[in-house]
Amino acid sequence: MANTERRVLLSSSPHFYAPTTARRLMANVLMALAPAAAYGVVLFGLPALFTIATSVAVAVVSEAAFRKAVGEKPRFDDLSAIVTGLLLAMVIPPSTPLWMTALGSMFAIVVAKEFFGGLGANVFNPALIGRAFLLMSFPAALTTWHKPFGALVDATTTATPLNVVKLGGTIADVGKGLADSGLAASAGYGDMLKALVLGNRAGCIGESSILLILAGALFLLVTKTIDWRAPLAMITATFLASLALGMDPVFGIFSGGVMFGAVFMITDYVSAPVTPIGKLIFGACAGLITVMIRKFGGYPEGVTYAILIMNAIAPFLNKIVEKKYGFVAPKKEASK
Amino acid sequence: METKTFKGGIHPPERKEATEGKAIERISTPKQVVVPVNQHFGAPNQSLVKVGDVVKRGQKIADAEGKMTVPVHAPVAGTVKKIEPRTQSNNIDGPCIIIETAASDETDFMSPLDAFSCTKEEAIARIRDAGIVGMGGAGFPVYVKLAPPPNKPINVVIANGAECEPYLTIDEMTMLEDGAKVVEGLAIIMRTVGVKKGIFAIEENKKHAAESIEKVIPSAAHGLDISVVLLKTKYPQGGEKMLITAVTGKEVPSGGLPMDVGCIVQNIGSLKAIAEAFTEGKPLIDRGLTITGGACKTPKNVIVPIGTVIGEIPSEFLDIDRDALRKILFGGPMMGTAVPSLDIPVQKNTSGVTMMNAAEADATEEGPCIRCGRCMRNCSCRLSPVLMNNAIDTGDLEGAAKIGLLDCIECGSCSYVCPARIQLVQRFRVGKQLLRNKRAAASPAPAKA
Numbered sequence: 001m002a003n004t005e006r007r008v009l010l011s012s013s014p015h016f017y018a019p020t021t022a023r024r025l026m027a028n029v030l031m032a033l034a035p036a037a038a039y040g041v042v043l044f045g046l047p048a049l050f051t052i053a054t055s056v057a058v059a060v061v062s063e064a065a066f067r068k069a070v071g072e073k074p075r076f077d078d079l080s081a082i083v084t085g086l087l088l089a090m091v092i093p094p095s096t097p098l099w100m101t102a103l104g105s106m107f108a109i110v111v112a113k114e115f116f117g118g119l120g121a122n123v124f125n126p127a128l129i130g131r132a133f134l135l136m137s138f139p140a141a142l143t144t145w146h147k148p149f150g151a152l153v154d155a156t157t158t159a160t161p162l163n164v165v166k167l168g169g170t171i172a173d174v175g176k177g178l179a180d181s182g183l184a185a186s187a188g189y190g191d192m193l194k195a196l197v198l199g200n201r202a203g204c205i206g207e208s209s210i211l212l213i214l215a216g217a218l219f220l221l222v223t224k225t226i227d228w229r230a231p232l233a234m235i236t237a238t239f240l241a242s243l244a245l246g247m248d249p250v251f252g253i254f255s256g257g258v259m260f261g262a263v264f265m266i267t268d269y270v271s272a273p274v275t276p277i278g279k280l281i282f283g284a285c286a287g288l289i290t291v292m293i294r295k296f297g298g299y300p301e302g303v304t305y306a307i308l309i310m311n312a313i314a315p316f317l318n319k320i321v322e323k324k325y326g327f328v329a330p331k332k333e334a335s336k
Numbered sequence: 337m338e339t340k341t342f343k344g345g346i347h348p349p350e351r352k353e354a355t356e357g358k359a360i361e362r363i364s365t366p367k368q369v370v371v372p373v374n375q376h377f378g379a380p381n382q383s384l385v386k387v388g389d390v391v392k393r394g395q396k397i398a399d400a401e402g403k404m405t406v407p408v409h410a411p412v413a414g415t416v417k418k419i420e421p422r423t424q425s426n427n428i429d430g431p432c433i434i435i436e437t438a439a440s441d442e443t444d445f446m447s448p449l450d451a452f453s454c455t456k457e458e459a460i461a462r463i464r465d466a467g468i469v470g471m472g473g474a475g476f477p478v479y480v481k482l483a484p485p486p487n488k489p490i491n492v493v494i495a496n497g498a499e500c501e502p503y504l505t506i507d508e509m510t511m512l513e514d515g516a517k518v519v520e521g522l523a524i525i526m527r528t529v530g531v532k533k534g535i536f537a538i539e540e541n542k543k544h545a546a547e548s549i550e551k552v553i554p555s556a557a558h559g560l561d562i563s564v565v566l567l568k569t570k571y572p573q574g575g576e577k578m579l580i581t582a583v584t585g586k587e588v589p590s591g592g593l594p595m596d597v598g599c600i601v602q603n604i605g606s607l608k609a610i611a612e613a614f615t616e617g618k619p620l621i622d623r624g625l626t627i628t629g630g631a632c633k634t635p636k637n638v639i640v641p642i643g644t645v646i647g648e649i650p651s652e653f654l655d656i657d658r659d660a661l662r663k664i665l666f667g668g669p670m671m672g673t674a675v676p677s678l679d680i681p682v683q684k685n686t687s688g689v690t691m692m693n694a695a696e697a698d699a700t701e702e703g704p705c706i707r708c709g710r711c712m713r714n715c716s717c718r719l720s721p722v723l724m725n726n727a728i729d730t731g732d733l734e735g736a737a738k739i740g741l742l743d744c745i746e747c748g749s750c751s752y753v754c755p756a757r758i759q760l761v762q763r764f765r766v767g768k769q770l771l772r773n774k775r776a777a778a779s780p781a782p783a784k785a
Contacts, residue, residue, distance in 0.1 A: 017700070022708075324718045324743055328592075
């Protein structure tokens with residue numbers, strides 16, 4: 001009897017759990033990112049591959065080193081550093097010098113995540129903080145774009161579709177540019193959209209192929225890894241805001257980082273609100289701010305800062321909770 | 337029949353195959369029983385016997401004055417050997433009367449009472465005298481539940497045939513084998529309280545039990561309006577609040593009771609005990625329960641005398657793989673209590689004992705909360721577990737109460753789905769106690785009995 005007693009566990013109810021673990025969720029995100037990442041390497045060649053590898057490796061090493069330095073247990077099994085590293089790599093240009101990538105990755109993990117308390121405690125999306133840091137520190141490198149399919153042969157710098165629009169061009173100019181580079185079949189609107197959706201245009205490594213991003217989104221929704229509210233709200237808000245401000249709404253949602261941000265950035269659990277209504281407002285405002293920055297701000301793309309601004313507001317959105325079971329409106333006079 | 341339900345809920349694996357459909361067996365009388373003096377929710381009892389007394393089966397051995405008290409009776413005939421504190425199934429030590437079983441089996445029940453011709457006061461008194469408490473877990477004195485104040489009219493009595501807790505099948509088997517008694521118990525409640533409608537709420541996965549009850553209603557319902565409602569199978573469908581919402585569409589107000597929405601809910605075991613108290617004069621001295629789990633070699637549904645120590649159940653009824661045994665639960669895996677040994681006695685609210693092996697008993701360490709929000713999406717009461725947890729951590733207990741800490745029914749859905757394996761229910765239990773202490777210290781009310 002004594003033997004049995006020593007081996008018996010004591011804990012509070014419940015005594016078993018659903019099979020989904022934090023690690024499984026992170027693994028799902030990695031699987032959803034993989035196709036878009038792979039296509040990014042196809043588009044931009046070895047530089048893209050090295051960028052991804054550097055970012056991921058530095059993220060993992062920085063997390064382990066920092067945690068060792070401050071005396072915390074190293075955390076390898078939850079894959080979250082790998083996710084941060086990959087996300088950062090996918091939102092910077094493929095031609096970013098590797099040392100800058102490494103610096104950005106280290107900043108994302110150490111400053112944006114570990115300084116705030118590590119997994120579960122960061123206020124801001126670490127990958128986006130990394131990108132913002134790089135953009136501020138090395139603006140030239142972070143706005144140098146290369147033609148896809150040209151990396152090994154002839155690294156020609158070029159403008160992204162959003163750049164073209166920002167510098168005063170029209171959608172037609174975008175179409176012409178893509179056709180001239182051989183990325184679109186013609187300068188027509190339809191072919192231009194096709195090029196955007198397939199991802200055959202200059203840009204960050206991961207934000208290019210809308211198709212693969214949507215495939216990833218489907219996977220994440222089916223596996224119940226992400227909640228549909230924030231992504232749908234963000235895309236809808238971007239669409240409507242673009243329309244309201246006289247910009248092409250379809251172009252608006254297919255260009256730049258809107259799709260990628262809506263599926264992979266705004267759905268980051270830690271930096272987003274937990275309440276369902278909070279998530280809706282979070283996504284909608286991020287979409288709105290994105291378009292405002294595009295139209296009125298100095299940057300061609302607004303997703304990064306839109307999401308970071310909403311990260312700051314997320315704690316307040318957490319105050320909007322659903323009415324609990326048996327909710328009784330508080331009376332003026334405390335009768336009980 | 338269409339199925340009713342409440343919005344939300346989770347679907348943990350049912351794991352009822354081991355004991356589903358197994359006829360209830362009565363175990364051979366144990367050599368001793370350890371009868372807890374207090375097995376009810378309310379004020380404490382005093383022992384009415386001393387060491388050395390000879391008692392008859394059914395004799396009252398503990399009682400007290402006061403509204404929220406329920407007597408306890410001797411489950412076996414024998415001699416009182418000791419009266420001392422022992423660990424009960426809630427892991428708290430309580431006074432227990434230990435009786436060594438005699439061969440005589442002399443019985444001393446009350447005389448039978450016709451529930452449909454006696455006065456309501458006599459019926460209520462009989463239910464109290466039989467020592468009947470809510471046998472589904474809380475142990476609430478049934479006779480108090482059946483005497484609601486006049487400003488709370490009751491429109492329906494609901495028999496809780498949901499049995500949503502995984503592993504447990506005793507209610508299902510009781511409905512199949514003792515359907516007439518269970519229906520009669522419901523009829524007795526309806527007559528005593530003066531309620532026109534009675535409903536058996538049964539989960540879809542027990543359709544055969546529903547059909548069996550329907551067959552027996554015409555003969556056992558004493559002409560009262562009792563019908564069966566099928567519920568979708570999900571957890572925690574059997575939680576009182578969720579059950580009421582599924583059957584009536586109303587929600588019990590926060591801080592209120594089922595009577596506030598005109599309902600009385602009763603456990604299947606309690607209904608059987610009520611019927612027996614009138615037809616046989618029998619007090620609550622034994623009960624059915626399911627013994628199961630991966631480390632149990634003999635999964636069964638059994639009837640045991642109250643006070644039977646788990647480890648002393650004869651091995652032909654309970655054979656445990658001691659090497660595989662990792663966790664002992666009184667109850668099921670969602671809301672059961674883990675106990676440190678097999679030396680714990682069965683009491684009135686024990687509906688099952690689950691012997692978990694290592695594969696079933698997850699001992700993963702807590703990780704940090706990743707704010708995924710699954711707990712919020714799956715809370716049966718639409719509370720905000722992650723926010724409540726944060727509030728408790730920072731000491732903001734009143735803030736936690738505002739978002740629902742005291743409304744938590746501790747069903748375990750949030751912890752079950754948490755990918756970080758955070759012990760949310762444990763934290764809420766602690767938080768609730770801290771809040772109660774804090775409020776009591778802030779405004780000392782006259783001490784309640």
